[in-house]
Amino acid sequence: MLDLSRQFAQIRDEVLAAIERVCASQHFILGAEVEALDREVAVFVGAAEAVGCASGTDALWLALLAVGVQPGDSVITTAFSFFASASAIVRAGARPVLLDVDPHTLNLDPAQVEAHLRPGKSTQLRALLPVHLYGQCADMDALEKLAREFELTIVEDAAQAIGASWHDRRAGSLGAAAAFSFYPTKNLSAYGDAGLVTTNDPEFAAHMRRLRTHGSPRRYLHEEFGWNCRLDAIQAAVLRVKLPYVEKWNQQRRDRAATYDRLFTQSGLTSGRANDPIRPLVTSPHAHHVYHQYVIRAQRRDDLRQFLADRKIGTEVYYPIPIHLQPAFAYLGYREGDLPESERAAREVLALPMFPELTEDEQQWVVENVADFYS
Ligand SMILES: Cc1ncc(COP(=O)(O)O)c(C=O)c1O
Numbered sequence: 001m002l003d004l005s006r007q008f009a010q011i012r013d014e015v016l017a018a019i020e021r022v023c024a025s026q027h028f029i030l031g032a033e034v035e036a037l038d039r040e041v042a043v044f045v046g047a048a049e050a051v052g053c054a055s056g057t058d059a060l061w062l063a064l065l066a067v068g069v070q071p072g073d074s075v076i077t078t079a080f081s082f083f084a085s086a087s088a089i090v091r092a093g094a095r096p097v098l099l100d101v102d103p104h105t106l107n108l109d110p111a112q113v114e115a116h117l118r119p120g121k122s123t124q125l126r127a128l129l130p131v132h133l134y135g136q137c138a139d140m141d142a143l144e145k146l147a148r149e150f151e152l153t154i155v156e157d158a159a160q161a162i163g164a165s166w167h168d169r170r171a172g173s174l175g176a177a178a179a180f181s182f183y184p185t186k187n188l189s190a191y192g193d194a195g196l197v198t199t200n201d202p203e204f205a206a207h208m209r210r211l212r213t214h215g216s217p218r219r220y221l222h223e224e225f226g227w228n229c230r231l232d233a234i235q236a237a238v239l240r241v242k243l244p245y246v247e248k249w250n251q252q253r254r255d256r257a258a259t260y261d262r263l264f265t266q267s268g269l270t271s272g273r274a275n276d277p278i279r280p281l282v283t284s285p286h287a288h289h290v291y292h293q294y295v296i297r298a299q300r301r302d303d304l305r306q307f308l309a310d311r312k313i314g315t316e317v318y319y320p321i322p323i324h325l326q327p328a329f330a331y332l333g334y335r336e337g338d339l340p341e342s343e344r345a346a347r348e349v350l351a352l353p354m355f356p357e358l359t360e361d362e363q364q365w366v367v368e369n370v371a372d373f374y375s
Pocket residue numbers: 055056057058081082084085131157159160180181182183193194195
């Protein structure tokens with residue numbers, strides 16, 4: 001599914017030198033490495049500021065608080081994402097409003113958002129939290145238009161989308177604030193947990209820097225309740241080594257995705273018909289997709305997954321249970337059938353091996369085995 005050792009082999013000397021540098025400095029939390037990473041990621045993303053923190057989950061929480069989400073507010077997000085997209089809203093004291101996805105991209109469907117907003121159901125809606133799922137930006141033209149009309153602040157969940165863009169604007173510069181995850185499997189990944197928020201608002205950034213150190217503007221003075229979600233210097237140093245490679249690695253992912261598309265078409269498994277055994281997701285012409293995952297919809301998905309596992313081909317299901325059906329969210333009162341596209345996606349999606357160093361032979365092997373399963 002993912003072989004990180006191939007990446008490590010390319011950058012081993014640089015990474016070890018960076019870790020050595022931190023050890024020599026004996027400065028392990030925040031400090032010069034984190035400040036440098038913040039500057040470098042802000043430039044990469046095209047945002048004025050970046051604030052490193054301990055994880056993507058913390059980044060979402062910091063971003064929501066910084067834009068002013070507070071207890072009693074509601075925040076719209078997608079039902080088809082990792083749990084943290086919605087649980088961070090709860091951590092900020094607010095209520096998630098979970099809406100369905102566009103079946104072509106599996107990103108938050110602006111038509112569903114509009115249908116929710118138009119009747120004027122809630123006065124407490126504060127923010128819109130689109131997730132750029134699998135590395136493809138949500139439809140930001142439509143979502144920005146709705147956000148403007150209904151006075152909602154956009155917080156991007158860009159955890160899977162470093163380097164992705166919508167038209168010519170990068171994920172991380174499309175809303176009031178954006179959360180990134182550098183979890184080890186991500187396109188830009190740390191050697192442990194790490195995350196970061198980007199924003200164009202210097203006050204939001206300053207607030208997040210206080211929040212990540214217990215609401216503290218200076219040592220032992222606490223003006224509000226933040227939390228400890230600081231970024232380690234070693235993680236920042238590793239990320240600084242990797243950041244200059246991200247564009248190349250993302251391009252390699254895009255090339256691998258094009259290869260899968262070609263091989264699946266050649267195999268006859270997919271021909272654009274609704275009853276094809278497998279159907280790739282759709283990429284919007286406005287999106288520069290960075291393929292954090294290459295995901296297909298598959299008939300008899302679980303049997304296919306077992307068949308591939310028996311042949312030592314790793315796959316994953318992101319995500320088998322949509323957020324509105326997670327037990328922790330039972331209190332929101334959603335029922336099975338409420339968000340049918342998310343539920344169907346949870347039954348059908350399968351992520352195939354995808355990383356920059358994947359070889360064409362390996363991809364061929366994956367596709368041959370998928371074809372064997374359906375033959
Ligand atoms: C869409 C999405 N949001 C949020 C997160 C949370 O990031 P982290 O695992 O770094 O806390 C992830 C990571 O798994 C994610 O994929």
